[in-house]
Amino acid sequence: MSAQLFVVATPIGHLDDMTFRAIEVLKSVSIIAAEDTRQSAQLLKHHNISTPLTACHDHNESNKIDILIEKLKNGDSIALVSDAGTPLISDPGFKFVRAAQEHGIRVIPVPGACAAIAALSAVGLPSDRFSFEGFLPSKQSQRLLQLEKLKHETQTLIIYEAPHRILDSVKDMVSVFGADRPVGFAREITKTFETIKKMTLAELVIFIESDRNQQKGEIVLVVGGATEEKDLDQEKLDKLLLRLLEDLSVKAASQMAADLFNIKKKVAYQRALELTQKDD
Structure with missing residues (x-):
């Protein structure tokens, strides 16, 4: 062979x-x-x-x-x-x-x-859809940019972080994702001082600050995905889009509607396309 x-x-x-x-x-x-x-x-x-x-x-x-x-x-x-x-x-x-x-x-x-899968299996956050993001950038400016890109992702996010950066990274997540975003904190999995907790990002900041031992060892963060838009008034959105499309392009109309309804642009854009196709 x-x-x-x-x-x-x-x-x-x-x-x-x-x-x-x-x-x-x-x-x-x-x-x-x-x-x-x-x-x-x-x-x-x-x-x-x-x-x-x-x-x-x-x-x-x-x-x-x-x-x-x-x-x-x-x-x-x-x-x-x-x-x-x-x-x-x-x-x-x-x-x-x-x-x-x-x-x-x-x-x-x-x-x-595999630490990522082990953490996901134990923290109690949705596991039907997830993405592994590896380590975030070490520089804060780049880290914030990366978090902004992930802000609206609805799947669970799995992130590795170095112990000397864990507190700063979680604080950055609070500023980008919001204080109430759920997070699983898995440290030293399978080792003597294994720690597995689920809480909000704001609570995790307090937990890490109050116990410096939580800033040691191998750390996996399992972050809950963004909540998808709920209770969207489809009739009102359609009415607004139809009016905007009389004077604006699909791109411009969907951007304005997304801003006014506080929804993702791609949601408004997709609906605007559907409405223009109906007219055809």
Whole structure:
């Protein structure tokens, strides 16, 4: 059988959160490409895995790819792991996986722990639709711009944040999303000091400020989506749009209607298009 690249999820805290399959794969491959060999060595020791390790991280991935691809082409199967959780999810590995696919090498996922999904499963916010936003920008100006882009998204948002920025980021969310937006706060999932809470953004600011321990460790924020417009008076909206469309373009009419009704422009625009099509 030709060599394969296995993308192997590893525990996000508790070392026993390894699947039987993941352990067998790590034992069977020729080499393990790890984000941090020292970190991964502890996991391998815990599960009595003696497979050699090689470093593959953000700073050397581009240079290491050719070497690893050559090993795969020579018949050596490789497992890719990150420090914790699923590789490529806010972790290195994308370039390596892409290169393997471009060379016709089979890439096989070995699923397991993922902090984003673990947090979503436990905080009690809607999980039927969600988007993973990774880490927000470190600079406040850029962070606020990113939050503005997400302000009207109705799906649940999953965000990673560094402990030294968590308080500032949540305060920025309050200023953009509003104090009453629900949020799940998941810290140190599966570890000794695991904390999982659900509250409003304003309450989370107080919670973090009152306990500096909440500004430590690995943190996932699960933010409730924006509430969709309710109780829209469709008849009044249609009447206004029809009048505006007598003198204005669809774009201008929908913008004015959206401002007056305090609704999303795309809602007004879609309805304006429907009304003009009816006239045709």
